Amino acid sequence: MDEVVDWWKEYLEKKRQKEMMKEQIRSELESMVNEMKAQLNNIYDIKPISRNHREIMGQIEHQFDGKANQALVRRFEKNYVHLLEANLMYTDLYESIRLRGWFW
Known part of the structure; x- marks a missing residue:
């Protein structure tokens, strides 16, 4: 029984970490998009x-x-x-x- 509980805990932790990583990557990419658009506005x-x-x-x-x-x-x-x-x-x-x- 402990094995099943441990497996689910590990599964949920990995899923949470994966979602956090996605959010971090997305926010970094969004800031890069905004920076690129700002640069385009300034130079053109x-x-x-x-x-x-x-x-x-x-x-x-x-x-x-x-x-x-x-x-x-x-x-x-x-x-x-x-x-x-x-x-x-x-x-x-x-x-x-x-x-x-x-x-x-």
Whole structure:
């Protein structure tokens, strides 16, 4: 009888330790995710670039006429599209950094 009781005690203790280890790992991973997202927020901010780009484009439109104006506007529009694409890639990266529920 003591063997059965000892086995259950050992089983329950191992289960408790395993759950504690899972919680510790999960909390460490969550802090790493939060740190990575904070770093991404600090190093990647495209809004000022985009705003400055639009201001410059508006000023250039009024400085040139004809084909030169059209060429510059097309070039700035292409650059703006590249900025939007870079922003989408950043957003995808930012959103992909998370803990998966199925991991546990």
